[in-house]
Amino acid sequence: MKPAAKLPPVRNTAWQHLFGLATTKEQMGEVVELFPRWRDSKRQFDATNVEAFIRRCEELHCPDLALKVFSDHPKYGIDLCSLPAARRLLHSLHVEHPLQEAILLAALFSVYNLPPISSDLVSCAMLTSACFKHGSPQSLTIAREMVPHLKDMLQKVKPQKMTLATEPVERAKDSAKEKAWLAWTLNKIEKALKKDGADYAWLHQWRMDSGHIQLAP
Template identity: 45%
Template structure:
């Protein structure tokens, strides 16, 4: 069953690879080395609950900074002109719960609370404050109520979500969300799709194939037509090292080399 599924996927990917790329060449500024994903500044486009400070994520490798007292909330000068606030794990959990409890009764077709509308940036705040997969799953549980309340998820929220899932090593959660648009109404941009592939490309080959299939679902250029995405698929197929996955990789390698030459030009 799985072998036949992979075989069909190989045929689809090979056909996609033979089609002319739909991305304009001037939009391709990618390198043959490990891709670097840079999130565009979008805070100016969003109403922010966090304009006065930027939360420092204690779960990630810290940037060089001056010494601070442990367990305190210490303002740190940021290059963007905003104050960066280091939160202890306890403070982080408290802030996360506070925003979560604010949003919870204010989403859905018939929200319990109508006073103080939820802003788009509340989602960004929850994602930034989330410190575990369990936290992210609480955020995800609120997503189905956003569109029924008359709102729409911005692309910046989607890109922040998949990035946070990757940082917290729960790319499968992101795959679950993007695989059920009818439930979550969550958009998938090309940058988010690339990061989604990156977050699952070291897991099972089934997850990689599922993520690559979402490109067509969200009307994005096929994964085989995008250099970064194609590279992730090829690497995952070679790592899986089954007869069918190697066949997919072999079908994609010539096209990947062609995309690399286009990128270098």
């Protein structure tokens, strides 16, 4: 039996190059299979590489692959190390993928010592919107439990600070994208609350004050 090949010396920055070379989910899967060998060499991925990995999975329409990696830390050894990274992954999952994947990601927040999803405005809004959209008794229960947290956080955020950027350069920034995700999901949540027969005046007013409502489709 041949001895296992050792992973050649790889600089941390080389991973971003490998991510960029992958043009399909299958190719990204091949890159992912190198992760355990990197872990075994006692190396760690920095936050920049983690966010680059998630971004590339999003671009290749395979956020479920990223979720698989973060769901099996003993095998892959990569930490979901920041809220921006977690938000981006949740954004990729919450619309076009099964709800259970978004819920699994929400559970991973505590595993990676991130704030609870119910205390992060953008993440809370995305998960609440996904649960309302799913429409099952169980998902509606989760959505209704999240709404008070959402309301409390909105009351603490000045609407003017969440105004959407209009200049292309500003809109390209991650912080501006997160505001756009929030605006889009709050629009969906307001419609869901109205359909559910629940009070939505507080949300409508906040969206008016932030300028989101004027830009909603």
